[in-house]
Every structure is written in C-alpha cells, then in structure tokens.
Amino acid sequence: xxxxxxxxxxxxxxxxxxxxxxxxxxxxxxxxxxxxxxxxxxxxxxxxxxxxxxxxxxxxxxxxxxxxxxxxxxxxxxxxxxxxxxxxxxxxxxxxxxxxxxxxxxxxxxxxxxxx
Amino acid sequence: xxxxxxxxxxxxxxxxxxxxxxxxxxxxxxxxxxxxxxxxxxxxxxxxxxxxxxxxxxxxxxxxxxxxxxxxxxxxxxxxxxxxxxxxxxxxxxxxxxxxxxxxxxxxxxxx
Numbered sequence: 001x002x003x004x005x006x007x008x009x010x011x012x013x014x015x016x017x018x019x020x021x022x023x024x025x026x027x028x029x030x031x032x033x034x035x036x037x038x039x040x041x042x043x044x045x046x047x048x049x050x051x052x053x054x055x056x057x058x059x060x061x062x063x064x065x066x067x068x069x070x071x072x073x074x075x076x077x078x079x080x081x082x083x084x085x086x087x088x089x090x091x092x093x094x095x096x097x098x099x100x101x102x103x104x105x106x107x108x109x110x111x112x113x114x115x116x
Numbered sequence: 117x118x119x120x121x122x123x124x125x126x127x128x129x130x131x132x133x134x135x136x137x138x139x140x141x142x143x144x145x146x147x148x149x150x151x152x153x154x155x156x157x158x159x160x161x162x163x164x165x166x167x168x169x170x171x172x173x174x175x176x177x178x179x180x181x182x183x184x185x186x187x188x189x190x191x192x193x194x195x196x197x198x199x200x201x202x203x204x205x206x207x208x209x210x211x212x213x214x215x216x217x218x219x220x221x222x223x224x225x226x227x228x
Contacts, residue, residue: 043219105150
C-alpha cells in the first residue's frame with residue numbers, strides 16, 4: 001500500500017530559527033501533497049497544497065512567507081517554518097494521493113514542533 | 117461550502133459492544149469519503165475508503181456505509197476492543213477538487 005514518510009517526528013527549536021519538515025512518498029509518485037496543521041484536540045486544518053514543479057497554493061489566512069513549501073521532486077515535499085515563534089508550535093501532518101483522489105489519501109506520521 | 121459533522125464528539129463504551137459513529141456532510145456532490153483513525157500524537161491511518169458510487173465497505177470488524185442523497189455515512193465497529201480507542205475522523209472529497217474536508221472527529225474510549 002501507499003506509504004508516506006514524514007521526518008522529523010519531533011523537533012524543538014529556539015524562537016527566530018527556521019525548521020524544515022520533510023514529507024516523502026515511498027512507493028508512489030505524488031504530484032500533489034498537502035500540508036495540515038492540527039491544534040490540540042482539534043481536527044486538521046489544511047494549510048497548503050504542494051504542487052511538484054510549481055508554486056504551492058496556500059489556504060486563506062496562511063502566511064506563505066512564514067510557511068515555505070518546496071515540492072522539488074515527485075516524491076518529496078518540504079515545509080519550512082521560518083523565523084519560528086512559540087505560536088507556531090503545533091502538530092504538522094502531510095498527505096498525498098496516488099495521482100488522483102480515487103485512491104484516497106495517505107498521511108504521514110506527523111511532526112510535533114515546539115518553539116521555545 | 118461543504119461542512120462535515122461528526123456525532124458524537126466523544127464516546128465511551130465497555131469492551132465487546134458494537135457501536136456506530138456518525139458522519140454527515142452538507143453537499144452530496146462528493147467524489148468519495150474516507151474514514152481515518154488517529155492515535156494520540158500520531159498521524160492518520162486510513163480505515164476505509166468509499167467511492168461515491170458505492171454504498172458500503174468492510175474491513176475486518178469495521179463496516180462503513182454511505183448514503184449520498186441524505187449526506188450521511190456511518191462507521192460500524194463490531195465487538196469493540198480497548199485497542200480501538202482512538203479518534204475517528206471522516207473526510208469527504210468534493211467533486212472537482214482534491215481537498216479533503218474533515219469532520220471534527222469522534223474520540224472513542226473502549227473500557228476493559
């Protein structure tokens with residue numbers, strides 16, 4: 001079955017630094033990947049759609065200069081949280097599908113970001 | 117705008133019971149519906165995927181149904197076990213779009 005690997009699973013960084021999170025599709029090519037943010041005991045909030053070889057599409061209210069997305073290959077998308085602040089602390093999850101929505105979506109294991 | 121609602125928000129039952137989780141959506145023009153499980157601090161695990169042309173899907177003790185016309189889906193869990201304790205999320209994909217629209221989830225606790 002389709003597998004999405006997300007790394008790191010946990011990261012702690014200091015305020016003002018940048019953090020990169022990787023999302024890889026291990027056994028399929030993903031032209032589109034999705035980045036979500038999840039607050040404690042809340043559902044997932046779609047942040048942006050990552051498109052291979054082109055600019056990401058951000059949801060309303062998401063700062064594209066703070067959350068930089070790069071989808072440089074068919075198996076890798078990265079989310080960089082720039083100049084992180086404590087309010088950026090959250091659980092970030094990526095997902096992908098096998099080319100189209102027909103096959104459903106596979107999610108990574110998530111990254112817990114803590115900014116101190 | 118598609119909205120997805122899950123009822124109840126939390127459910128606690130003794131081990132061995134059969135239970136039903138509910139999911140409703142406001143726009144019946146969906147492409148498919150997917151049920152996920154999320155354990156605390158973890159990502160989402162796909163449980164069942166129902167295409168819009170299908171009425172139900174089964175996997176082991178899980179059975180998911182879909183009634184597009186009424187905008188409802190149910191997840192039936194038979195003979196519940198403590199290991200089934202988790203948050204269950206349903207999500208729909210709107211026709212013509214790739215985005216998943218999630219419900220708020222049902223937090224399920226199975227007591228030994």
